[in-house]
Amino acid sequence: MNAPAPAGAKVRAVVGLLVAFELVSGFLQGAAVPLVPQIQDWQGISTGQAQWFTTVQYLAAAISVPAFGRLGDLYGHRRLIRVALGSIALGTVLVACAPNLAVLLVGRALMGPLAALLPLEIGLVRDRLSVDGGRRAVGMLVGSLTLGTVLGHALAGPLLSLLGDLRATLVALAVLAVCCVALSFVAVPESRTRAGGRMDWSGAALLALALVLLLGTVSRGTAWGWLSAPTLGGLLLAAVLLTGWARLQLARPHALVDVRALARRHSAPYYASGFVLGGVMLGGQTVAVSFMAASPADEGYGFDLAPWQISLYGVVPNVMAFAGSALCAALAVKIGYRRLLLVAFALLAAGYAGQIVGHSALVPFAACGALVGVGAGFALGGLPTVIVERSATDRTASATAVYNNLKTLGGSVGGAAFSVALGSLVIGTTDTPALTAYLAIWTGAAVACALAVLAQLAFRGKESTPAEPAAAPVPAAARPAPPGP
Known part of the structure; x- marks a missing residue:
């Protein structure tokens, strides 16, 4: 009789290509923003129209994420991963070949399921792995997505320079997406549990x-x-x-969504923390960049950094976020996920508070940005795991999809609030943000993260351990999937 495969080998066998899918997903998402100016010139569109290049995708994500999550729980996560990858691939092809703005936006809308991949993958690994293996797998997937986003943002410009043509660059991105569709039929196992009911x-x-x-x-x-x-x-x-x-x-x-589970006292603080994470992380992506670009001689604050210097310092929080998400599972084994999330949001609060205090010197400011990155990485890796383990087994993808949507919604609300601050607190009669605008933003971010810590402390439940079952038992109505890999 053959000896059973070691736990680590089983994790790699199940996760396998899912890591590659998340790397490509992050790369496609990270590469979008740096290419917007070239898209604008290519299509001959205004700045306002160009904004829809990114806006239409997150609107499509808001629609597709909960639907794909529930359909994955009902009909199989691998099946819906393939559908999502097919939609993404078709979208990238349309974007690369778009003759006009309408086709371009349709292509971007078809790329909305990029945000649905992670919930579906988490549902699959939770079904196929033990609690400990699932936790390590989630950390690997989140870390891959984070790394892919960093690489996409950093390499989009060099790729465009290397190929010398925007359309060729978009075709290269489309090739990556199409390859993922082909790979999804190679070695990705299917989940074995199905939810009861209907869509x-x-x-x-x-x-x-x-x-x-x-x-x-x-x-x-x-x-x-x-x-x-x-x-x-x-x-x-x-x-x-x-x-x-x-x-x-x-x-x-x-x-579609178990609203009662969403509102339970032991899970609600983590969904709320996801909203806060989206608000401070997604909503504030450009705040530190614009601050570092400001000139002390002109605005009275900032560091007057060149674009390449901003890229160098700006990548530090992203690299730290990747490291934090990759180390999340190993650290949680020692202190538990609940404590890890308390540490995560405490680091976020301390990082933003440190930027308030150290905004006049580049090194302390960058160090506080790195602290924010570590906290964000811990939160990105820990929140999905805790939410998954506090959801019913046949609702894994649905629960993660709700978390993803709340994070996106938080990013939209946070971005809007930060825009108001930057547009309202200005220098004299100009439209240049005053220093008080940035201080107000960092204060708000620090307070929001501190409130997330307090919410988790106030409504904390029993700390789960790797020895425990994954979560609630499969309902009687749940039906097993057909046997297969």
Whole structure:
């Protein structure tokens, strides 16, 4: 009789190509922003129109993530990973061949399931691995996504220079996506557990409408004016739709999202922490960059760094985030995930507070940015794991999808709030942000992260350990998948 494969080998066998998918996913997402100016010139579009190049993808993600998560729980995570990769590949091909803005935006919308890959992969590894193996796998996947994003952002420009043509660069990205589709049929195992019930299509449609309205309104709030009728009306209507959607979910036996589980005292703080993480991490991506570019002689603050210097210092938090997410599982074995998340948000709060104190000197400022990166990495690796382990076994992808959407929503709200601060707190009659704008942003970020720590302390539950079962038992209605790899 052959000896069983060691646990580490089993983790690698299950994760395998999923790591490659997340690297490519991060690369595609990270490469998008640096290419926007060239996209604008290529298509002959305005700056406002070019903004939709990135906006339309996260609007599509808001729609696709919860739907793909629930469909994966119902019909198999590998199957939906293949569907998501197919949509992404088609989207990248359309973007590379786009003859006009309309086709370009359709292609970007088809790339929305990039955000659905991670929830589906987490659902798969939780089903196929032990608790300890699943935790290590989640850390590897999150770390790969983070590393891919860093590489995409850093290498998009050099790739464009090497190929000498934007369309050739976009074709190269499309080739990566198409290769992922082919690889998904090679050595990716299928999950064995299926959720009971059926897909809540009307609930998915109502949630999609509410999220698109909310995120679309937030993204246009600065242009329309935050107190204008379109902005206030859009926010109010989105709130009404979300309230109606929540009531509908509570009344349905096979709802798209388990709203009751979302609101439980032992899981709600972690979903809320995901919202905070999105707000400070995604919403504040350009704040430190614009501060470092400011000139002390002109604005009275900043470091007057050249673009290459900003890239050098700006990559430090991303590298630290990758390191934090990669080390997350190993550290959690020693102190537990609940304590690790307390450390993560304490580091985030300390990092932002340190930027307030050390904003006048580059080295302390960069060191505090690195601290923020480590905290973000721990949070990125730890939050999905805790949320997954506190969800029902047949709701893994759905629960992770809700976390992803809350993180994205937090990024939109945080970005809008930071834009208001930068546009309102200005120097004299100019439109140049004053130092108080940056201090206000970092203060708000530090307070939000401190509140996340307090929420986790106030509603903490029993610390899970690798020896425990993954989570709630599979419901009687859940049906096994057909045998297979």
